[in-house]
């Protein structure tokens with residue numbers, strides 16, 4: 219991180235955050251409406267992201283949701299592939315890979331994620347803020363409206379804003395819930411009414427309330443106070459990280475521009491526009507700060523100013539401290555190389571785990587507390603419980619074979635012959651083995667699950683028998 223000045227007086231901005239005033243109360247931020255090339259690009263990208271978010275629950279693959287995160291019933295579908303709690307290690311691994319990716323990405327590109335694709339920024343800046351500008355006007359009008367006495371006009375504007383905010387929060391809550399319980403169940407909630415789906419209805423109320431409060435009151439505090447990613451910036455960024463930065467070498471010493479006066483100062487004309495547009499209320503000229511979400515509004519604002527006064531664009535731009543300070547070029551640091559190697563290993567392992575993930579998963583457990591049983595004709599049996607999960611969206615006919623040692627299976631009660639799509643079957647069975655096949659008290663046993671003549675899963679356990687069985 220860099221500071222524009224070593225002067226401790228100018229460092230005082232680090233003593234508190236911009237959204238807290240001297241009395242320790244919330245200082246409301248009224249950011250000026252941004253405009254410019256980055257803002258336009260972010261608007262287009264946000265439309266795409268919003269379309270994906272709101273369209274997600276409707277997207278289906280072969281009649282099944284594209285994405286489902288049903289934590290209640292422990293059903294998960296990612297890109298049309300169903301995952302079961304048995305695949306939890308894959309989730310854990312994917313999360314680990316994702317975290318390393320985020321760290322690596324942040325070390326190189328700073329908080330690009332926050333400004334361009336974070337749902338909080340997209341909803342706040344590209345949805346709710348735009349509506350606020352539309353109903354209440356730009357930042358000066360908003361300030362004036364908030365400071366004014368309650369009149370009919372103020373009441374109308376405020377109620378219109380909060381009504382629209384509530385409706386959008388309700389819409390987001392519905393979509394969010396659809397990702398958890400699935401669109402079909404959400405539809406049932408709408409058709410049957412809250413009485414029959416009290417859990418779903420309460421979730422909808424809670425989610426709507428949370429989203430409404432976040433976007434009407436909490437706003438930038440979510441990024442500054444709550445978001446763990448934001449809090450980690452201090453340790454993730456270094457002097458080579460690309461951030462939205464102010465070129466203090468070029469900009470200082472800042473000062474107002476005067477007509478017909480030969481300028482002997484830096485390029486910053488101290489117009490404060492970069493501060494006025496900032497949704498977290500900071501002055502980027504003080505250096506990279508934890509509150510900066512890399513939204514690029516200050517780049518657009520400053521580029522506009524530079525165009526107007528005839529200076530080169532890019533006084534605030536995507537850059538790094540080293541590039542500003544020493545005009546150095548981007549280079550791969552040992553930290554970047556180290557993270558890349560770890561990431562590569564994790565990605566390769568994750569791809570292999572996903573590629574070799576079986577369609578069915580079998581668990582075979584010997585009934586606890588039971589020894590072997592002596593049968594006639596020199597046979598020994600062990601009692602097992604079997605659990606078999608079909609993770610696919612198709613029915614799978616199955617048979618079982620004791621591969622090692624050679625033996626037979628005898629189901630007690632229901633026999634598992636067919637695995638219905640996305641289901642788990644359980645049964646109890648005896649495995650019967652000739653005494654002569656057993657080498658010791660505990661013999662390794664391999665059971666194969668076969669479908670259409672192919673072995674689709676294999677499970678290992680032990681078979682108990684009398685000591686010194688093989689003669």
Ligand code: SF4
Nearest residue numbers: 486487489490492520
């Ligand atoms: S917008 Fe640019 S010129 Fe104006 S104060 Fe900010 S850095 Fe200086």
Ligand code: SF4
Nearest residue numbers: 496510511513514516
């Ligand atoms: S400093 Fe610039 S990039 Fe950072 S949050 Fe403020 S306006 Fe956005």
